[in-house]
Every structure is written in C-alpha cells, then in structure tokens.
Amino acid sequence: MDTWDSPCLAGLGVNPAAVAAEALSLLQLPDSIELSALSEDGIKTLDAALAVDQPAILADFLSYAASRLSVLSGGTADAPAAVTTFRDLLGRRLTPPDADRVDAFIEHALTLTTWAAPAEPDQERFGPLARGYLTLVLQGRRDDARAFVQDALRRGTSIRSILLDVLEAAQREIGRRWQIGQISVAQEHYCTAVTQMVLTDLYPRLFTGTPSPHRLVAVDAPGSLHQVGLRMVVDLLEFEGWETSYVTSTDPGDIVDHVAQHQASVLAISVSMPGQIPHVQALIAAIRSDPRARDVKVLVGGRPFTVAPELVSAIGADDFASSAADAVTTCNRLVQVTS
Ligand code: B12
Known part of the structure; x- marks a missing residue:
C-alpha cells in the first residue's frame, strides 16, 4: 500500500x-x-x-x-x-x-539546473577562526573545538561573530564537503553534534537580563531533523535583545495557542525540505484564522525559499530571511512596521 x-x-x-x-x-x-x-x-x-x-x-x-x-x-x-x-x-x-x-x-x-559542484567558501568570509574550529572537529577533537571557541571568547571575539563567522560558516562548509564526498556522513553527524554542544556552551551568555518588548516564537516545520539553522537564528535574536521561545509541538492548534499566550510579534518558521511546504501553508492559515494570533508577523527561512522566493508570499508568510544576521535585520524591521 x-x-x-x-x-x-x-x-x-x-x-x-x-x-x-x-x-x-x-x-x-x-x-x-x-x-x-x-x-x-x-x-x-x-x-x-x-x-x-x-x-x-x-x-x-x-x-x-x-x-x-x-x-x-x-x-x-x-x-x-x-x-x-x-x-x-x-x-x-x-x-x-x-x-x-x-x-x-x-x-x-x-x-x-547548474550541474557544477557547490562553490568553495569565500576565503575572506571563512576566516582563521572558522578554519581552526573546522580543523579540530574534522580531527574528531570535540573538547579542543569547544575550548577553542571559549578561548576566542576570552580573547574578545563577540558571541555574534562566533555564531555567524565560526559556527554558521563551519556548518555550511561541512555541508558542502559532505555533498561532494570529501567527508563521510559520520563526520558530518559528528561535526553537527559538536556544533550543537558549542551552541549549548554559549547559551547562558545569550541573556542580557534586560526585558524586551519584542517576542519571537520559533518552530521547525513538521518532520524536520534540521534544527541547527533555526537554533542559530533564535540564539542570535536572543543575544540581540529579543525574547525568544521554541514550540516543539508541530500541531497547528498548539502553535497558535503558544503565539497567543506569549503575545509574540513574530512567528519564525524553518523549512528545510520542500515536502514540508504544504504543512507550513496550513499552519499559516491556522494562525491567520485565529483572532488571538492573526496579527503576528510570520517570518520564514530555509533552503526552499532561498531557491524559490515567490513561495514566501504564496504560502501567506510576511517575510523571509536567508541567514541569522539577515533574520535580525528583518525581525527588527517587521516590528518597526507594526509599532
Ligand atoms: C547537518 C545536516 C543534516 C542533519 C541535521 C542535524 C540537525 N540537528 O540539524 C541530518 C543528518 C539529520 C540531516 C538529514 C537530512 N538531510 Co540534511 N543537511 C545537513 C547539512 C549538512 C547542514 C545543515 C546545517 O546545519 N546548515 C547550516 C545552517 C547554518 O544553515 P541552514 O540550515 O540553511 O540555516 C540557515 C538559513 O537557511 C536560515 N534559516 C534556516 N531556518 C530559518 C528559519 C527562519 C525563520 C529564518 C529567518 C532563517 C532560517 O538561517 C540559518 C542560519 O544561517 C545541510 C547542508 C547545508 N549546506 O546546509 C544538509 C541538507 C539541508 N540536508 C539535505 C538532505 C537531502 C537531508 C536528508 C533528506 C538526507 C537523507 N536522505 O536522509 C535528511 C532529511 C531529514 C529531515 N527529515 O529533515 C539537503 C537538502 C536538499 C534540498 N535541496 O532539499 C541539504 C541541503 C544537503 C545538500 N547539500 O543539498 N541533514
């Protein structure tokens, strides 16, 4: 069947x-x-x-x-x-x-279709910290990779730069190397797991202690195992002064309730696989049909929107951002428009 x-x-x-x-x-x-x-x-x-x-x-x-x-x-x-x-x-x-x-x-x-292999990262963007971190994780040196990031923080590298220039850059490069067969799926899984540990190490440092007027609720599309990208987005927004929370349920009713209870200004939805799009469209329709949540701005992100930007408005979202840095700019713009 x-x-x-x-x-x-x-x-x-x-x-x-x-x-x-x-x-x-x-x-x-x-x-x-x-x-x-x-x-x-x-x-x-x-x-x-x-x-x-x-x-x-x-x-x-x-x-x-x-x-x-x-x-x-x-x-x-x-x-x-x-x-x-x-x-x-x-x-x-x-x-x-x-x-x-x-x-x-x-x-x-x-x-x-472009049949060419994905391009190598721009050497200027992929700096010494990203290269150093990637070398350690690819050598299987988890504890050294975590210590490397802590050391960079002690030497004055900002959390923002660790998130964007080290972890995000390294994850993208890991993906590229896996795609072209330079590293195995086991190495890719190991590297991603270490990056998740480093994100956890950084977590206590994200909170500024100042209450924020701007609240964001984040959710992964149903069936998604790709959580690292959205986590980077949410962590950077928290660091940049937003109050953020995740919903782990994929039930539209639970998500609508969470948005309403938190009086969120923005609902951020991550979509990594094209098959998730109809579910996200249904979620946005559920949000729009509930008077408690209908005014929230819906921000989407993930690969399908990068390759087909027309989808953003077609599924009823308000905006799209292609990276964590772009998400901060877009969220700040979205709340300026509403306030
Ligand atoms: C690690 C990884 C996995 C891990 C995920 C682990 C985890 N806990 O996250 C595992 C092993 C589980 C996995 C599984 C699969 N994966 Co995978 N995976 C990757 C990989 C290598 C890295 C993902 C990553 O961390 N990227 C780095 C982050 C920083 O980038 P990002 O995810 O795009 O997120 C950024 C932006 O998109 C944006 N963003 C993301 N979400 C949101 C949301 C909002 C609101 C906003 C504003 C912005 C935003 O900001 C993020 C930060 O910059 C990518 C390759 C790649 N280059 O991305 C493939 C990739 C995403 N996977 C892919 C595939 C095909 C799969 C599988 C189907 C493979 C398989 N056959 O099993 C499964 C599907 C699983 C599922 N049901 O979801 C493909 C998708 C292809 C496509 N065109 O659709 C990719 C692109 C590989 C490739 N080179 O093509 N994967």
Missing part, C-alpha cells in the same frame, strides 16, 4: 520506492540504502515542487543529487542520463495529460 504523504504523484499511481528500484536497475547501479534514498528523495522532491509549481525547487535538488550520485557511484554515473531514465519511467506510469505536464515540468527544471 502506498502510504507516502504526497500532494500529487501518489494520486497518479506513482510509488517512489518502486520507481527508484527500477531506475537503479536500469542504470546498473547497486540498490544500496543511500542510492535508494537519493532516488526516492528525487521523486518526492518532484512531487513537492509540482505541488507548489516551482521548477527551481527540483533544479536545486538535481544539482545536489548530481554531486551525491557521483560520490555514491564512484564517479561512474551521469546525472543527466539518470534524469532521462526517471523521466522515461514516470512517462510509462502516467497517462496524458498528467504525463505531459510532469514531463514539461522536469524539462523546465533542467533548464534551471
């Missing part, structure tokens, strides 16, 4: 696991866990991108998938050829006019 949470393709009889297995066999690739997951993610991303009519979302996935396919196949598989195989398989399962609509959508996404 097909149980996947699909806005489009499941209703048309497409099963991601079955398409993925057949594609890997036609491409003469092993049916490994990682290749199967990547192939299934491709179908699910196509589905999510179709649901919001954003080929840029699929294009972004294709450039990521091209790097991963190269890594996982030992450089033998060709991404454009793999896309052709998937298109053929979908064409055989779908009937007109759906088959033509899906095919035209993939064609459009291909015109937007």
Whole structure:
C-alpha cells in the first residue's frame, strides 16, 4: 500500500520506492540504502515542487543529487542520463495529460539546473577562526573545538561573530564537503553534534537580563531533523535583545495557542525540505484564522525559499530571511512596521 504523504504523484499511481528500484536497475547501479534514498528523495522532491509549481525547487535538488550520485557511484554515473531514465519511467506510469505536464515540468527544471559542484567558501568570509574550529572537529577533537571557541571568547571575539563567522560558516562548509564526498556522513553527524554542544556552551551568555518588548516564537516545520539553522537564528535574536521561545509541538492548534499566550510579534518558521511546504501553508492559515494570533508577523527561512522566493508570499508568510544576521535585520524591521 502506498502510504507516502504526497500532494500529487501518489494520486497518479506513482510509488517512489518502486520507481527508484527500477531506475537503479536500469542504470546498473547497486540498490544500496543511500542510492535508494537519493532516488526516492528525487521523486518526492518532484512531487513537492509540482505541488507548489516551482521548477527551481527540483533544479536545486538535481544539482545536489548530481554531486551525491557521483560520490555514491564512484564517479561512474551521469546525472543527466539518470534524469532521462526517471523521466522515461514516470512517462510509462502516467497517462496524458498528467504525463505531459510532469514531463514539461522536469524539462523546465533542467533548464534551471547548474550541474557544477557547490562553490568553495569565500576565503575572506571563512576566516582563521572558522578554519581552526573546522580543523579540530574534522580531527574528531570535540573538547579542543569547544575550548577553542571559549578561548576566542576570552580573547574578545563577540558571541555574534562566533555564531555567524565560526559556527554558521563551519556548518555550511561541512555541508558542502559532505555533498561532494570529501567527508563521510559520520563526520558530518559528528561535526553537527559538536556544533550543537558549542551552541549549548554559549547559551547562558545569550541573556542580557534586560526585558524586551519584542517576542519571537520559533518552530521547525513538521518532520524536520534540521534544527541547527533555526537554533542559530533564535540564539542570535536572543543575544540581540529579543525574547525568544521554541514550540516543539508541530500541531497547528498548539502553535497558535503558544503565539497567543506569549503575545509574540513574530512567528519564525524553518523549512528545510520542500515536502514540508504544504504543512507550513496550513499552519499559516491556522494562525491567520485565529483572532488571538492573526496579527503576528510570520517570518520564514530555509533552503526552499532561498531557491524559490515567490513561495514566501504564496504560502501567506510576511517575510523571509536567508541567514541569522539577515533574520535580525528583518525581525527588527517587521516590528518597526507594526509599532
Ligand atoms: C547537518 C545536516 C543534516 C542533519 C541535521 C542535524 C540537525 N540537528 O540539524 C541530518 C543528518 C539529520 C540531516 C538529514 C537530512 N538531510 Co540534511 N543537511 C545537513 C547539512 C549538512 C547542514 C545543515 C546545517 O546545519 N546548515 C547550516 C545552517 C547554518 O544553515 P541552514 O540550515 O540553511 O540555516 C540557515 C538559513 O537557511 C536560515 N534559516 C534556516 N531556518 C530559518 C528559519 C527562519 C525563520 C529564518 C529567518 C532563517 C532560517 O538561517 C540559518 C542560519 O544561517 C545541510 C547542508 C547545508 N549546506 O546546509 C544538509 C541538507 C539541508 N540536508 C539535505 C538532505 C537531502 C537531508 C536528508 C533528506 C538526507 C537523507 N536522505 O536522509 C535528511 C532529511 C531529514 C529531515 N527529515 O529533515 C539537503 C537538502 C536538499 C534540498 N535541496 O532539499 C541539504 C541541503 C544537503 C545538500 N547539500 O543539498 N541533514
């Protein structure tokens, strides 16, 4: 039975696991866990991108998938050829006019796809502290990495700079190196776990002790395991004088209640995977329909909005920010507008 949470393709009889297995066999690739997951993610991303009519979302996935396919196949598989195989398989399962609509959508996404590997960070932005921290975590030296950050603080580096120039920069670089196969998934998990520990080390220093008129409630989209980005946003806002809180429930009713109880000026929602967009749209609709919460400004962030900015207003959000620093500027602007 097909149980996947699909806005489009499941209703048309497409099963991601079955398409993925057949594609890997036609491409003469092993049916490994990682290749199967990547192939299934491709179908699910196509589905999510179709649901919001954003080929840029699929294009972004294709450039990521091209790097991963190269890594996982030992450089033998060709991404454009793999896309052709998937298109053929979908064409055989779908009937007109759906088959033509899906095919035209993939064609459009291909015109937007950059097959190049993600660019190395700008050396000016990726300074000595980010490099030093990254070297230690990649060597598995967790305690030294934490001590390195404490030492930088003692020498006068600001919390803001630790968050933005060290941790955020290092996490992005870890992601890039994992994508191109320079580090393993185990190293990526280790590095992310150390960054979360450092964020916890910094936590007591975030509070200025001055009551703030501006309250922000933050929530991750349902099903998200990507919490580090939103945590950096919230921690920086707390440090910059906002009163912040998280809601761990993903139930729209709980979130509406929390926003109302805290009299929040801003609700910050993080979306990392395109499949989460319909849930976030439903959450924003729930917020807007409750008189206790409807005036809160909704700020969204995460990769789908970076690649398809039209989605921000399409799902009913007020604004978008692409980084923690940008989130502070945008939140301050949003409350100036309301007050
Ligand atoms: C660490 C990581 C994980 C960890 C997360 C651990 C954790 N506790 O957070 C784990 C291992 C769980 C994971 C799992 C997966 N991941 Co992952 N992951 C990453 C990675 C390497 C780093 C994420 C990170 O820390 N980024 C650094 C922070 C600073 O950036 P950020 O998350 O974008 O957040 C910033 C902005 O977007 C913005 N922002 C974010 N949220 C918000 C919210 C608001 C309101 C605002 C204003 C701003 C804002 O500000 C943040 C700070 O600058 C990224 C690669 C990357 N380069 O980002 C992939 C990445 C996000 N993952 C990806 C994928 C595909 C997956 C999996 C599907 C893999 C799989 N097949 O299992 C799963 C999905 C899990 C799920 N259900 O969510 C893809 C997404 C591809 C796409 N185009 O959709 C990425 C982009 C990898 C890539 N190179 O393409 N992942």
